[in-house]
Amino acid sequence: MSSVDMDTIVSLCKRRGFIFQSSEIYGGAGGCWDYGPLGVELKRNVKEAWWKAMVHDRDDVVGIDAAILMNPQVWVASGHVQQFSDPLVDCKACKNRFRADHVKGNKCPDCGGELTEPRMFNLMFKTFMGPVENDAAVVYLRPETAQGIFVNFQNVMSTTRRKLPLGIAQVGKSFRNEITTGNFIFRSREFEQMEMEYFVKPGTDEHWFQHWLEQRFNWYVNLGIRKENLRLRQHEKEELAHYAKGCYDVEYLFPMGWSELEGIANRADYDLTQHAKYSGKDLSVFEEETKERFVPYVIEPSAGVDRSVLAFLLDSYHEEMVEKEKRVVLRLHPALAPIKVAVLPLSRNEKLVPMATEVHASIRGCFVTQYDDSQSIGRRYRRQDEIGTPFCVTIDFQSLEDKQVTIRDRDSLQQIRVPIETLKTTLAAKLAGEAFDVLPPGGSVVTGAKN
Numbered sequence: 270m271s272s273v274d275m276d277t278i279v280s281l282c283k284r285r286g287f288i289f290q291s292s293e294i295y296g297g298a299g300g301c302w303d304y305g306p307l308g309v310e311l312k313r314n315v316k317e318a319w320w321k322a323m324v325h326d327r328d329d330v331v332g333i334d335a336a337i338l339m340n341p342q343v344w345v346a347s348g349h350v351q352q353f354s355d356p357l358v359d360c361k362a363c364k365n366r367f368r369a370d371h372v373k374g375n376k377c378p379d380c381g382g383e384l385t386e387p388r389m390f391n392l393m394f395k396t397f398m399g400p401v402e403n404d405a406a407v408v409y410l411r412p413e414t415a416q417g418i419f420v421n422f423q424n425v426m427s428t429t430r431r432k433l434p435l436g437i438a439q440v441g442k443s444f445r446n447e448i449t450t451g452n453f454i455f456r457s458r459e460f461e462q463m464e465m466e467y468f469v470k471p472g473t474d475e476h477w478f479q480h481w482l483e484q485r486f487n488w489y490v491n492l493g494i495r496k497e498n499l500r501l502r503q504h505e506k507e508e509l510a511h512y513a514k515g516c517y518d519v520e521y522l523f524p525m526g527w528s529e530l531e532g533i534a535n536r537a538d539y540d541l542t543q544h545a546k547y548s549g550k551d552l553s554v555f556e557e558e559t560k561e562r563f564v565p566y567v568i569e570p571s572a573g574v575d576r577s578v579l580a581f582l583l584d585s586y587h588e589e590m591v592e593k594e595k596r597v598v599l600r601l602h603p604a605l606a607p608i609k610v611a612v613l614p615l616s617r618n619e620k621l622v623p624m625a626t627e628v629h630a631s632i633r634g635c636f637v638t639q640y641d642d643s644q645s646i647g648r649r650y651r652r653q654d655e656i657g658t659p660f661c662v663t664i665d666f667q668s669l670e671d672k673q674v675t676i677r678d679r680d681s682l683q684q685i686r687v688p689i690e691t692l693k694t695t696l697a698a699k700l701a702g703e704a705f706d707v708l709p710p711g712g713s714v715v716t717g718a719k720n
């Protein structure tokens with residue numbers, strides 16, 4: 270189990286400006302969250318790491334950004350209008366509502382009152398398109414990004430002139446009117462997804478399914494999640510959607526137990542066949558080499574941005590004792606850390622500040638930085654540790670003479686001194702994974718430092 274409880278992370282997120290309750294001054298908005306200055310950086314980094322691994326680092330995947338509002342027929346074809354429902358029960362005494370599969374027995378978990386029989390509740394948010402609010406104007410806020418990909422399959426195939434296998438990736442907001450939200454950003458009503466549909470020739474789908482299971486599991490591990498806190502869980506037959514050939518969840522050991530981070534499914538030709546049927550358009554492809562025409566199968570890795578953010582926060586959280594004081598540190602992977610480098614003059618001394626601002630100006634265009642000259646240096650180090658900043662650069666009186674600055678490593682607390690003219694390249698190398706004690710010309714290790 271991740272060693273930290275959810276309350277500790279919620280309070281760190283609020284205190285440091287990662288995540289706030291939505292519309293907090295009005296008492297909140299059920300199951301919605303706002304990302305603050307650090308949270309937005311972390312979230313962008315998660316999305317960028319996903320886009321890099323899924324799109325930029327491969328030559329068989331392209332991206333799109335489809336509209337949230339779609340023709341309502343899309344959701345009839347996909348099955349969401351008829352089937353995207355959860356079983357809902359009401360408490361006859363306190364009137365609270367629960368997802369039937371989240372409560373045991375027929376007693377209300379809040380007051381012990383009797384629960385109603387389950388009835389199905391559709392999770393899609395409805396709104397109206399245009400000035401008239403009638404049935405013909407009803408549209409839905411998309412409950413997943415995937416359908417925007419399916420309906421653009423032909424556009425992308427013909428404009429990119431690609432052959433199969435071809436993946437189409439998309440990151441964006443989705444909305445579900447969840448019956449019960451909770452566990453912080455784990456289950457909310459407005460959230461973001463990172464989804465990719467990988468279109469393949471039928472018969473090769475099993476191979477690609479295995480490929481994506483491996484790729485997606487390793488993505489989390491490569492970004493620092495401990496292997497023992499991750500697992501792939503195969504869906505039981507009863508859990509599988511009727512059309513799916515197979516499905517696994519990537520699960521993380523959250524404080525409330527093993528829970529889904531991402532689903533990876535072999536959806537066969539269900540989606541394209543449905544859209545072909547409802548739109549009247551032919552969505553099959555013709556393979557030149559074999560002269561065969563077929564409807565592609567699709568492998569879908571579907572991940573939640575917010576759940577990933579939560580897992581990265583939980584897994585990187587550490588408490589330790591340093592010189593008899595508690596140190597809280599987020600050991601975030603440098604690619605995810607909201608701030609990469611903090612520039613800290615030893616004090617606000619008038620001689621130090623000009624040099625510190627100059628050093629800051631020389632690197633801020635290259636890395637996401639923060640300049641901080643308030644309070645004692647020790648407290649400023651702790652603040653950066655708590656938000657996961659990999660490196661702090663300190664300018665002291667010695668710097669005025671030898672034109673060198675100190676770099677402090679968040680994880681080992683080691684310090685090295687490097688000439689200012691090598692600072693940029695040294696930081697870039699360390700952020701890319703170079704060992705901390707590899708020194709640039711003229712650099713030295715500071716002995717005895719462990720602050």
Ligand code: ATP
Nearest residue numbers: 447455456457460462529530531532571572573576
């Ligand atoms: P659950 O069983 O937890 O409701 P699901 O199986 O319905 O999830 P999918 O439809 O497979 O979820 O959605 C893909 C991913 O989108 C999930 O793995 C999750 O990371 C994210 N996701 C789904 N619903 C929510 C939500 N309400 N809040 C935050 N993230 C969500």
